Amino acid sequence: MNRWFNRRRVAQSLVLTISSFLFIWILIKYVHYVSDWQAALQAEERDDWAEARQRLEACRFLWEYTAAWQGAYARALRCVGELTRARQHLLQAERLGYDERQVALEKALLRYAEGDRSVEAQLWTWYHQGGAQEAALIAAVLAPRLLSQFRLPEAGPVTARWVELRPASATAWKYRAQVLERLHPNSPETVAAWREWSRRAPADPLPRLGLARLLIQRREQLDEAATLLQQLLQDHPADEEARLLLAECHLLQGQADAALSLLDALIHDNTQQGRAYWLRGRWYLQVGDLPQAISDLRRAVERDPSTPDNWYCLFQALQQSGAPAEEVRQAEEKWRRCDHDLRRAGQLAKRIGEQPWDPELRRQLGELFLRNGQHTQGLRWLQSALEVQADHHATHQTLAEYYEQQGRPELAAPHRRYLDSTVNRPSSTNR
Helix, strand or coil: CHHHHHHHHHHHHHHHHHHHHHHHHHHHHHHHHHHHHHHHHHHHHCCCHHHHHHHHHHCHHHHCCCHHHHHHHHHHHHHCCCHHHHHHHHHHHHHCCCCHHHHHHHHHHHHHHCCCHHHHHHHHHHHHHCCHHHHHHHHHHHHHHHHHCCCHHHHHHHHHHHHHHCCCCHHHHHHHHHHHHHHCCCCHHHHHHHHHHHHHCCCCHHHHHHHHHHHHHHCCCHHHHHHHHHHHHHHCCCCHHHHHHHHHHHHHCCCHHHHHHHHHHHHHCCCCCHHHHHHHHHHHHHHCCHHHHHHHHHHHHHHCCCCHHHHHHHHHHHHHHCCCHHHHHHHHHHHHHHHHHHHHHHHHHHHHHHCCCCHHHHHHHHHHHHHCCCHHHHHHHHHHHHHHCCCCHHHHHHHHHHHHHCCCHHHHHHHHHHHHHCCCCCCCCCC
């Protein structure tokens, strides 16, 4: 009898122990799930959608069959670019009773992300009339599109409000800094925005490079710029842009030996950066070593023939060295033409900001870049003209001629087909 009673007590103790462990395990898992859910919401406030997605997946077991989780997960998927899956989870959230306005907003944001511009007017209405959460979500999709389309007068207020609503968001500060640099180059506000972006994204080299570049352009806080670049080179020792900026910074600080050491190493590594040759050539020009200056400056214009500074310094060096008058004249002529084109590009960029829906302005700017050898920039502007107006005749003509000159008939063909199809079509006023 006692033996049976003892066995029963042991069994009861074992069941109690197992139950206690299960209860504690479930409690710990619940706490973790709740913690992950809260962390996901906090990641949203920083626009850290990769982190939000990861946290939501971690607490999926507990919250998956709730409308709130499905809606949040759909939002995170949309923001990391998984639009098909985002739509699937948004539909599930809708079936589970997710807020109708949130569903409508997310559907519109998905359509906008897929390239449907017809929803933009509705997004602007929600942006102005909705709450802070809606405005932040809409700003996050409007700002990149406005910047890419060079709609700077609209992008400025949007990014200003975005950083006001999401001050901890590195992404918001990124677009604020980039928009301000185009609206107000080298202004204190622009520097402050780049500095805040750098602070919010310490692992990203781009904001540190941008901040250092602005400080160097403003000729101020050069010690800070040098420190930023030196820290960056500790993590990325082969970064050409950082090495080049640091060399320029050292020249401004009067540390010629350190600057020349960096420039010599870059040139030894066969850099294609024309600015490396220009910086070294300009220094040789300043100290009176004209043969070396001319050698470097010739290589600078070979690599970057569209920069007026390269041609101007070469013109000065040739003039001071007593080079043939025709050679000096050609260098001066190219300097003046590049300078004129650069000024014209600035005027066109300003007009595009004021008239973002005029494809002809974009075509002219693209053509200007192509003429100066900046093919990537030129093609980007020409493509943006077709995004604004897909049937812009002059842009198709420019692209067809460019690709034919480059020996790329397969890329010229679609534009030629369009032009041939419009031969007998009445011309519209904007062609």
